Amino acid sequence: MEALFKHQQCLAVFSRVKFTRVLLTVLIAFTKKETSAVAEAQKLMVQAADLLSAIHNSLHHGIQAQNDTTKGDHPIMMGFEPLVNQRLLPPTFPRYAKIIKREEMVNYFARLIDRIKTVCEVVNLTNLHCILDFFCEFSEQSPCVLSRSLLQTTFLVDNKKVFGTHLMQDMVKDALRSFVSPPVLSPKCCLYNNHQAKDCIDSFVTHCVRPFCSLIQIHGHNRARQRDKLGHILEEFATLQDEAEKVDAALHTMLLKQEPQRQHLACLGTWVLYHNLRIMIQYLLSGFELELYSMHEYYYIYWYLSEFLYAWLMSTLSRADGSQMAEERIMEEQQKGRSSKKTKKKKKVRPLSREITMSQAYQNMCAGMFKTMVAFDMDGKVRKPKFELDSEQVRYEHRFAPFNSVMTPPPVHYLQFKEMSDLNKYSPPPQSPELYVAASKHFQQAKMILENIPNPDHEVPPEFDFSAHKYFPVVKLV
Template identity: 25%
Template sequence: MDRHALHQPSSSSSSIPATANTVWTDASPLLEVACKDLRDGELIHVDNFNLYAAMSALEIMDPKMDSGIVNRYCSVDEAIEDGVAPVPISTDKTTDVQCMIDIMDHLLTCEATWHKGHSLAQTVFSCAYLLRPERTSSHALLHSYCKVIRATCKAVITVVSDARTHEEEDLFTMAYGLPLSGDGDEKCLSLLNAVEENISRQLRACKAPSSKRKPLEDIEPLQTNFDLEEGYCKALLCRLRFRKHFFHVLTCMRRPQGRGLELARKHIASCISELGVILKSAEFLMSNAHGTCEDATEDRTTASGHQAIGFDASLNSRISAPTPPRSIKILSWKKAIEYFEKLLHDLDIICSYPLDPSLEVLLRFVAQFQKAQPDLVARAHLQLLLVQDGKLYGKCPMFSLIIRAARLPEVFLHHDIQKNEYVVQLGQLVINMLKILCTNAAWQRRKLGKILQDWRVIYVQIELAFRKDFGEGSSISNGDNASARILKHILIWVDEQTYWISHRFLILGFELELYSPSEYCMVYWYLYVVLIRLAEKTHLKMTVSDGSAKQKGKKRKDSPKELARDAKIPPAISFLQCQICLAEGLTVLLAALRNELMVLQSPSPFNSEHEVKYVLMYMVVNIIIHLNNKEMFQNIIEFQMIKRGNNGYSLHK
């Protein structure tokens, strides 16, 4: 507590400043007496105290709370006047090129740090050259590079904003009035190509034999040291080409209906190749670095190890955010290279996807893709590819996706039932599910737990509509009513999809390490139950679909080949059967370890595990199972007996 606040005899004396002759009184005894009179939860405060003021208060002189304490400059113009971002960077051409490469490298590390969720103002736009675009017009190389950086940032922000995945990192898309769009930025590639061509000519000139060098003497060299000309030309070219190809990747992947994916893959390959050249240039740049290098070699933000010119993280502190700025650490140069390599690899996986209209294949692809833990930018591109204008890939309506997923004939793709209110709502649920599956694991699990109720509600609504329109005794085998058949198939598929979501919800708990060892037995038991129900619904969907297809054909005596084919376990069911056996085995194993050897137990001084975990998780499972225990296990037994006598196989031992 401030000592000035301890002694306040009157409201008038509180405004009198303390002097050297001020007599201070120890208020500790007074505070101790007041504390004895306080009950639990009470505190000493003045009359104007409130919670809002307490939460909004800033801790003065703390750099994390008081953004002005570490400010070197009050404005960008003041920093420029102080020589933070000179143009030209240096009068010596060799030093100018070295500094330009350092700026390129540091911007790359700032961009990777921004992609990781930090503020754009404190990372990429900590560069004074980007904040005043008009100042760089006399420096062609710096001017063109700054333009493509701004255009790239704008493209990334647009992708993440359109995908609405920025809720994970609220600071990502906030530009705070930063100059993302400069005059002529739409021509950034043409300017970059002109600079690249000029440096390419300089490289060819320095590599030419002495006999052919005379005709090339009119080409001005990049810098004054001829022995270093080739190395600096190559270092600049690989960085310029990476920027060019990366911008092409972003633009090609935004083309509607996936039309630019093949071209994007070519640019991705070029980006990865240029990153390799950039890494190789580090040895040359470090050996010829100017000035003093950074102390920590591993944490350096440039290939040369030298600190880049023109950067100050406090330049945008006044406009950085509506909240106190974070204390961030820029990624190292090597980690930035590794980040972009992973990002390009993830984007290449997205571009290589064949745009299969099957929802089952799509869900398997997304689940596998998420195992690599892709970052925000890659996941945003995936979501925009999957959902465009309310359609899958921008060309496949949700109703046709549902029809295929429910294993209905394509003759129903244009049926009028797609205008049904509940079918339209189901299509929106599918869109929401696809968007959720493109978020990070933590956000995904949270949202999946919430939409389980929505899927159960839509199931009940469609079921009630089916009974109202077609009665209780409607049979799938009655092919006279196409609407009844479609709704019946959709009901089975919705039930199956609900169990798939619940299975995904439980599995994500393992990936996020949310379960303690003492909870594994319970979680595997839930997985065992959900997998059995999922296998049951999947098998029912296949059986109904195959039965409907057979009814269309002529009745004839089954041949031995057809009988053998019917007896074969479908791959999807076989895979689920393996998962069921694993879940059951792990449940029994963990239960035995717990009961016999008294391991994997963690007694709590508070509520028991049954109260905290079992009751809560049973509520979630109850949403998807909607059966009591007796009915559930009866269904499990019946499921084990399905086709045992007819097809010669059992789904579970």
């Protein structure tokens, strides 16, 4: 019996040592430049997850921590002093750090392993827009600083190449092709081999690298720091948009001379504007997440989103979709001229249709919230502060101050907002019951839009939930 007990203790120690070795090997793998290192890390993560169950089953072995109220929250362990490195810490305000219990430690490492597995999935993405979405979604989960750092080092190895293999310039060009299909990047266009046009687009793409790398790096910060940095990066994107419009104009002039049926107006500008709008929307929405707005401020935040930013975003996406379709028609006509065979037309799925639909849903949600907040204000359900040292105008201008650096879309100033949102311009002005009905229609419209979005994964089986009734389940189609 004693021999079995010693064997279990040895296994417990072995599992912990091996887990530490595997975890350190994973971290070392992420420092390598080759993409094969990520595959190696994935295999090691499976091993680490298997070892966690052995660690969990042996938590009762060894010396157990004693809780002493005189020592605060730190458990007393022989040979371990939690504050041993206090003098080595930087001279900042001391942060409260609590050593977690063993059971919580196992759960923490299980979540860390899942996050690192998620980080490894980014190498399967090839499009810059998909990578940006991945970073946004990963950041929304508020991951730990270690997993955020691993994602950053995986994306841009040594701040040079994406995943250690692709040039960022090539990623930008691919993103432009997939979003707006500019003629200058089409091999069938006369500008493709034009040296002057090539220099123009190459110079523009090179100038895109720094802002886009910075935008992705911003998502490596915590949520509060992200919002602060998003406000500052708008200045860089405003400069980039100005350059995009100039390059578009130059390329359009060149194109008209050789191919009058084509145009190059607002191709690059549309793409930069799209990212500008996304940053602005993300900046405002993160304010809700961080609980920065007071209730009496909600109505103008939702108004700005619904009437302005989402309206601009849908217009920009529709223009990009139209540009894609125009380029596709020209390509089809060129192919028809070369081959006499009739080809069957297949109904193509528009790549931007899903995002346009989602933007419509979000716009309706924001419009519904705006009308709801105005109705609440009419009914006296929103408590407004007694402004002494500031006013609503001061607060409004403070909330939207980062947008002043952007020329397109032009910022909506407070007096302009009050004029545009004034209900007295209607005859008769709507009352709160009418506003509640209008808001409910917006919410219903958003619901219908979201329900009609096709599910890309039809193989997911339905879920049967018997918690509400033991005989008749709630069936969920995900």
